[in-house]
Amino acid sequence: MAHWGYLLVLAACLIITLPLELGLRTRVYARWQRLLLTLTPVMIMFGGWDLYAVSRHQWSYDRARVLVVLPGRLPLEEWLFFVVIPICIILSFEAVRRVRPNWRDPEA
Amino acid sequence: MTYTVSVLVALAVAAIVDLGLLRTFLLGRRVFWVSYAIVLVFQLVVNGILTGWPIVRYDPRTILGTRVVEAPVEDLLFGFSLALLTLSIWVALGRRAARAPHGPGRARRRSPAA
Numbered sequence: 001m002a003h004w005g006y007l008l009v010l011a012a013c014l015i016i017t018l019p020l021e022l023g024l025r026t027r028v029y030a031r032w033q034r035l036l037l038t039l040t041p042v043m044i045m046f047g048g049w050d051l052y053a054v055s056r057h058q059w060s061y062d063r064a065r066v067l068v069v070l071p072g073r074l075p076l077e078e079w080l081f082f083v084v085i086p087i088c089i090i091l092s093f094e095a096v097r098r099v100r101p102n103w104r105d106p107e108a
Numbered sequence: 109m110t111y112t113v114s115v116l117v118a119l120a121v122a123a124i125v126d127l128g129l130l131r132t133f134l135l136g137r138r139v140f141w142v143s144y145a146i147v148l149v150f151q152l153v154v155n156g157i158l159t160g161w162p163i164v165r166y167d168p169r170t171i172l173g174t175r176v177v178e179a180p181v182e183d184l185l186f187g188f189s190l191a192l193l194t195l196s197i198w199v200a201l202g203r204r205a206a207r208a209p210h211g212p213g214r215a216r217r218r219s220p221a222a
Binding site: 005006009013016034035037038041042045046049052053056057058059060061062065066085086088089090092093095096097100103 | 110111121140142143146147150154157161163165170190191194197202
Protein backbone atom coordinates (compact mmCIF):
# COMPACT_ATOMS: atom_id res chain seq x y z
CA MET A 1 0.00 0.00 0.00
CA ALA A 2 2.91 2.37 0.73
CA HIS A 3 3.89 2.10 -2.94
CA TRP A 4 0.82 4.18 -3.75
CA GLY A 5 1.87 6.93 -1.32
CA TYR A 6 3.21 9.55 -3.71
CA LEU A 7 0.48 8.88 -6.29
CA LEU A 8 -2.23 9.27 -3.65
CA VAL A 9 -0.81 12.63 -2.58
CA LEU A 10 -1.00 13.83 -6.20
CA ALA A 11 -4.51 12.43 -6.66
CA ALA A 12 -5.62 14.27 -3.51
CA CYS A 13 -4.30 17.55 -5.00
CA LEU A 14 -6.40 17.06 -8.13
CA ILE A 15 -9.52 16.08 -6.18
CA ILE A 16 -9.26 19.02 -3.76
CA THR A 17 -8.88 21.56 -6.60
CA LEU A 18 -11.54 20.03 -8.87
CA PRO A 19 -14.40 22.13 -7.37
CA LEU A 20 -12.61 25.23 -8.65
CA GLU A 21 -13.11 24.02 -12.23
CA LEU A 22 -16.60 22.62 -11.71
CA GLY A 23 -18.00 25.12 -9.21
CA LEU A 24 -16.16 28.37 -9.91
CA ARG A 25 -15.83 27.60 -13.63
CA THR A 26 -12.16 28.51 -13.83
CA ARG A 27 -12.05 26.87 -17.31
CA VAL A 28 -8.50 25.60 -16.90
CA TYR A 29 -9.10 22.00 -18.02
CA ALA A 30 -11.53 23.35 -20.61
CA ARG A 31 -8.67 25.32 -22.20
CA TRP A 32 -6.60 22.15 -22.48
CA GLN A 33 -4.49 23.27 -25.46
CA ARG A 34 -3.31 26.36 -23.60
CA LEU A 35 -2.77 24.15 -20.55
CA LEU A 36 -0.61 21.69 -22.52
CA LEU A 37 1.42 24.55 -24.00
CA THR A 38 2.01 25.87 -20.48
CA LEU A 39 2.91 22.52 -18.95
CA THR A 40 5.45 21.51 -21.60
CA PRO A 41 8.17 24.15 -20.96
CA VAL A 42 7.57 23.95 -17.19
CA MET A 43 8.06 20.19 -17.31
CA ILE A 44 11.22 20.49 -19.42
CA MET A 45 12.82 23.04 -17.09
CA PHE A 46 11.83 21.56 -13.75
CA GLY A 47 12.09 17.94 -14.90
CA GLY A 48 15.56 18.66 -16.28
CA TRP A 49 16.55 20.25 -13.00
CA ASP A 50 15.21 17.21 -11.14
CA LEU A 51 17.23 14.84 -13.34
CA TYR A 52 20.35 16.94 -12.70
CA ALA A 53 19.79 17.00 -8.92
CA VAL A 54 19.17 13.25 -8.74
CA SER A 55 22.27 12.55 -10.87
CA ARG A 56 24.28 14.63 -8.37
CA HIS A 57 22.67 12.75 -5.46
CA GLN A 58 21.19 15.96 -4.04
CA TRP A 59 17.95 14.17 -3.32
CA SER A 60 16.51 10.72 -3.79
CA TYR A 61 13.16 8.97 -3.70
CA ASP A 62 12.09 6.16 -1.42
CA ARG A 63 11.48 3.26 -3.79
CA ALA A 64 9.03 1.77 -1.30
CA ARG A 65 6.68 4.75 -1.67
CA VAL A 66 6.56 5.06 -5.45
CA LEU A 67 5.18 2.74 -8.13
CA VAL A 68 7.65 2.98 -11.02
CA VAL A 69 11.18 4.38 -11.22
CA LEU A 70 11.93 5.54 -14.77
CA PRO A 71 15.34 5.88 -16.45
CA GLY A 72 17.21 8.79 -14.87
CA ARG A 73 16.14 7.50 -11.44
CA LEU A 74 13.06 9.75 -11.38
CA PRO A 75 9.86 8.01 -10.32
CA LEU A 76 6.86 8.28 -12.64
CA GLU A 77 5.14 10.22 -9.87
CA GLU A 78 7.80 12.94 -9.98
CA TRP A 79 7.01 13.60 -13.65
CA LEU A 80 3.30 13.63 -12.78
CA PHE A 81 4.13 16.15 -10.03
CA PHE A 82 5.09 18.64 -12.76
CA VAL A 83 1.70 18.10 -14.39
CA VAL A 84 -0.48 18.06 -11.28
CA ILE A 85 1.05 20.90 -9.26
CA PRO A 86 1.13 23.46 -12.13
CA ILE A 87 -2.54 22.60 -12.82
CA CYS A 88 -3.37 23.27 -9.15
CA ILE A 89 -1.41 26.54 -9.30
CA ILE A 90 -3.28 27.71 -12.43
CA LEU A 91 -6.63 26.65 -10.92
CA SER A 92 -5.89 28.73 -7.80
CA PHE A 93 -4.91 31.72 -9.93
CA GLU A 94 -8.00 31.52 -12.14
CA ALA A 95 -10.18 31.04 -9.06
CA VAL A 96 -8.84 34.29 -7.57
CA ARG A 97 -9.52 36.00 -10.90
CA ARG A 98 -13.10 34.67 -10.88
CA VAL A 99 -13.71 35.88 -7.33
CA ARG A 100 -11.95 39.21 -7.87
CA PRO A 101 -12.64 40.09 -11.51
CA ASN A 102 -11.66 43.71 -10.94
CA TRP A 103 -8.06 42.57 -10.35
CA ARG A 104 -8.06 41.05 -13.78
CA ASP A 105 -5.43 42.17 -16.26
CA PRO A 106 -7.40 43.49 -19.26
CA GLU A 107 -4.89 41.87 -21.59
CA ALA A 108 -5.11 38.39 -20.09
CA MET B 109 25.55 23.51 -8.03
CA THR B 110 24.02 22.79 -4.66
CA TYR B 111 20.23 22.88 -4.30
CA THR B 112 20.64 26.27 -2.62
CA VAL B 113 22.41 27.71 -5.67
CA SER B 114 20.19 26.05 -8.29
CA VAL B 115 17.02 27.29 -6.61
CA LEU B 116 18.34 30.85 -6.82
CA VAL B 117 19.04 30.29 -10.52
CA ALA B 118 15.47 29.02 -11.01
CA LEU B 119 14.11 32.07 -9.22
CA ALA B 120 16.14 34.35 -11.49
CA VAL B 121 14.96 32.48 -14.62
CA ALA B 122 11.31 32.75 -13.56
CA ALA B 123 11.69 36.47 -12.79
CA ILE B 124 13.40 37.12 -16.15
CA VAL B 125 10.61 35.26 -17.96
CA ASP B 126 7.93 37.25 -16.12
CA LEU B 127 9.51 40.71 -16.32
CA GLY B 128 11.67 40.54 -19.43
CA LEU B 129 10.83 37.71 -21.81
CA LEU B 130 7.03 37.46 -21.65
CA ARG B 131 6.45 40.80 -19.86
CA THR B 132 3.50 39.46 -17.87
CA PHE B 133 4.65 41.48 -14.82
CA LEU B 134 2.97 39.10 -12.41
CA LEU B 135 5.47 40.12 -9.72
CA GLY B 136 3.76 43.49 -9.63
CA ARG B 137 0.17 42.23 -9.60
CA ARG B 138 -2.04 41.62 -6.59
CA VAL B 139 -3.81 38.68 -8.25
CA PHE B 140 -0.49 36.83 -8.43
CA TRP B 141 0.51 37.41 -4.81
CA VAL B 142 -2.92 36.45 -3.45
CA SER B 143 -2.88 33.29 -5.60
CA TYR B 144 0.65 32.51 -4.43
CA ALA B 145 -0.38 32.90 -0.77
CA ILE B 146 -3.09 30.25 -1.32
CA VAL B 147 -0.66 27.98 -3.20
CA LEU B 148 1.91 28.39 -0.40
CA VAL B 149 -0.49 27.08 2.26
CA PHE B 150 -1.15 23.95 0.22
CA GLN B 151 2.53 23.61 -0.69
CA LEU B 152 3.41 23.46 3.02
CA VAL B 153 0.92 20.62 3.49
CA VAL B 154 1.93 18.60 0.41
CA ASN B 155 5.64 19.24 0.86
CA GLY B 156 5.36 18.38 4.52
CA ILE B 157 3.96 14.97 3.55
CA LEU B 158 6.56 14.38 0.80
CA THR B 159 9.52 15.33 2.97
CA GLY B 160 8.22 14.29 6.38
CA TRP B 161 6.91 10.82 5.52
CA PRO B 162 9.46 10.86 3.73
CA ILE B 163 9.03 10.12 0.04
CA VAL B 164 11.98 12.34 -0.90
CA ARG B 165 15.24 12.66 1.05
CA TYR B 166 17.84 15.41 0.69
CA ASP B 167 21.61 15.17 0.98
CA PRO B 168 22.40 17.48 3.92
CA ARG B 169 25.41 18.83 2.00
CA THR B 170 23.24 20.34 -0.74
CA ILE B 171 20.91 22.38 1.47
CA LEU B 172 21.32 25.09 4.09
CA GLY B 173 19.64 22.86 6.67
CA THR B 174 16.87 25.22 7.75
CA ARG B 175 13.54 23.41 7.55
CA VAL B 176 9.99 24.72 7.27
CA VAL B 177 7.31 22.13 8.06
CA GLU B 178 9.82 19.28 7.47
CA ALA B 179 10.92 20.61 4.07
CA PRO B 180 14.21 22.39 3.35
CA VAL B 181 13.75 26.16 3.15
CA GLU B 182 14.96 25.91 -0.47
CA ASP B 183 11.68 24.17 -1.32
CA LEU B 184 9.82 27.42 -0.67
CA LEU B 185 11.80 29.14 -3.42
CA PHE B 186 11.37 26.07 -5.64
CA GLY B 187 7.59 26.36 -5.25
CA PHE B 188 7.64 30.11 -5.83
CA SER B 189 9.69 29.71 -9.03
CA LEU B 190 7.36 26.95 -10.23
CA ALA B 191 4.30 29.14 -9.58
CA LEU B 192 5.77 32.24 -11.21
CA LEU B 193 7.03 30.45 -14.34
CA THR B 194 3.81 28.45 -14.78
CA LEU B 195 1.51 31.46 -14.38
CA SER B 196 3.67 33.73 -16.52
CA ILE B 197 3.47 31.28 -19.44
CA TRP B 198 -0.26 30.67 -18.84
CA VAL B 199 -1.05 34.41 -18.80
CA ALA B 200 1.15 35.12 -21.83
CA LEU B 201 -0.64 32.40 -23.83
CA GLY B 202 -4.00 33.86 -22.79
CA ARG B 203 -2.93 37.30 -23.91
CA ARG B 204 -1.87 35.88 -27.26
CA ALA B 205 -5.26 34.17 -27.67
CA ALA B 206 -7.07 37.43 -26.84
CA ARG B 207 -5.03 39.27 -29.49
CA ALA B 208 -5.46 36.66 -32.21
CA PRO B 209 -7.76 37.97 -35.01
CA HIS B 210 -10.11 34.99 -34.80
CA GLY B 211 -9.25 33.82 -31.30
CA PRO B 212 -11.44 34.00 -28.23
CA GLY B 213 -11.92 37.33 -26.51
CA ARG B 214 -11.80 40.64 -28.28
CA ALA B 215 -10.71 40.42 -31.89
CA ARG B 216 -8.58 43.49 -32.35
CA ARG B 217 -6.66 44.20 -35.52
CA ARG B 218 -4.17 47.01 -35.83
CA SER B 219 -4.65 47.86 -32.20
CA PRO B 220 -1.90 49.94 -30.65
CA ALA B 221 0.46 47.96 -28.47
CA ALA B 222 -0.72 47.98 -24.88
